[in-house]
Amino acid sequence: xxxxxxxxxxxxxxxxxxxxxxxxxxxxxxxxxxxxxxxxxxxxxxxxxxxxxxxxxxxxxxxxxxxxxxxxxxxxxxxxxxxxxxxxxxxxxxxxxxxxxxxxxxxxxxxxxxxxxxxxxxxxxxxxxxxxxxxxxxxxxxxxxxxxxxxxxxxxxxxxxxxxxxxxxxxxxxxxxxxxxxxxxxxxxxxxxxxxxxxxxxxxxxxxxxxxxxxxxxxxxxxxxxxxxxxxxxxxxxxxxxxxxxxxxxxxxxxxxxxxxxxxxxxxxxxxxxxxxxxxxxxxxxxxxxxxxxxxxxxxxxxxxxxxxxxxxxxxxxxxxxxxxxxxxxxxxxxxxxxxxxxxxxxxxxxxxxxxxxxxxxxxxxxxxxxxxxxxxxxxxxxxxxxxxxxxxxxxxxxxxxxxxxxxxxxxxxxxxxxxxxxxxxxxxxxxx
Ligand code: HSE
Numbered sequence: 001x002x003x004x005x006x007x008x009x010x011x012x013x014x015x016x017x018x019x020x021x022x023x024x025x026x027x028x029x030x031x032x033x034x035x036x037x038x039x040x041x042x043x044x045x046x047x048x049x050x051x052x053x054x055x056x057x058x059x060x061x062x063x064x065x066x067x068x069x070x071x072x073x074x075x076x077x078x079x080x081x082x083x084x085x086x087x088x089x090x091x092x093x094x095x096x097x098x099x100x101x102x103x104x105x106x107x108x109x110x111x112x113x114x115x116x117x118x119x120x121x122x123x124x125x126x127x128x129x130x131x132x133x134x135x136x137x138x139x140x141x142x143x144x145x146x147x148x149x150x151x152x153x154x155x156x157x158x159x160x161x162x163x164x165x166x167x168x169x170x171x172x173x174x175x176x177x178x179x180x181x182x183x184x185x186x187x188x189x190x191x192x193x194x195x196x197x198x199x200x201x202x203x204x205x206x207x208x209x210x211x212x213x214x215x216x217x218x219x220x221x222x223x224x225x226x227x228x229x230x231x232x233x234x235x236x237x238x239x240x241x242x243x244x245x246x247x248x249x250x251x252x253x254x255x256x257x258x259x260x261x262x263x264x265x266x267x268x269x270x271x272x273x274x275x276x277x278x279x280x281x282x283x284x285x286x287x288x289x290x291x292x293x294x295x296x297x298x299x300x301x302x303x304x305x306x307x308x309x310x311x312x313x314x315x316x317x318x319x320x321x322x323x324x325x326x327x328x329x330x331x332x333x334x335x336x337x338x339x340x341x342x343x344x345x346x347x348x349x350x351x352x353x354x355x356x357x358x359x360x361x362x363x364x365x366x367x368x369x370x371x372x373x374x375x376x377x378x379x380x381x382x383x384x385x386x387x388x389x390x391x392x393x394x395x396x397x398x399x400x401x402x403x404x405x406x407x408x409x410x411x412x413x414x415x416x417x418x419x420x421x422x423x424x425x426x427x428x429x430x431x432x433x
Contacts, residue, residue: 110204136282
């Protein structure tokens, strides 16, 4: 039986992990495939930097085209990330008849349809399990395990870095900057961690899961995204005292044909299983009309777990290479000519309970001004706690609300933040039961 040849573009953290898995699990892989996967070339702009894995220097090149135009290579693994030149490499490789495996969530979320259409038109496979949830097989679960059901919602924790930071802040009381530094040292954060912290990385991933789950195009820039940058240790502490943990959730729901997709910090009760998902772990709920609620849990980031997902995609595609089949399954599982363009639900129309932390001057009448504005905008207060007691100085007032409309919350906070007794911008966190 012929062997299967792969080329790797991108020899960074995950690329290094892929080489390790191919070397370390060579026998396991050939026991499953009945043949070997041969890593023929590795392209990276920097081929001299020392890596934590040994490779024959003859495999290394600084020119990705050597991989794309090598007629012997069956599968191209793209791990450079970002939109360009990754997009050109992938399209070129598909057009040259190669299958592609990628972990590139930004590219698939923002310009994925073009790539999926190209893959379908040339009948080549594109594997992207590693783009979302690290090693957790969430892409495969939605594409295959739940293929027969109508998926109602997909939601959970899908950024390891943000979860690591929030976990450290909760358990050790350390500040944001220190927790981020540790996440970077452990290799979970992206080269530029802004996307992890701002919620952009979770938005990329939930966009991909929404396309897969609901068979629809998603206008990436319309996804409501809020990060964890403004969450202070103080909020985490108060939330905990009230019986909640703060988690960065990515949520996608099909609400009667309207797709509600959003990413934001969320307070969840200790009873919610997501509250026990710690550090770089991810967890994703998949809820189907008949399947009910299911949860996948595992390592959502890190060199080797993510590399396992990449190489598992390579094995899956290698089976087609060996059998001579191709394009058995479309990239999104839905036939591309059946992909809809379902409307996204405007964030203004979403209803949630809220936690507010107002930074105000401790003076008579302040609370009545705030509650007056909330009441006028139809926001009902559930509880109020004042943290601190410094007559005439800054204190925190925490208010929990009943369910309120986003539009009304935004309007109220604008009005409240312009009061002269309000010292800093109000912190608001949505609360899920
Ligand atoms: N930086 C990502 C995370 C891992 O923190 O989850 C890769 O998607």
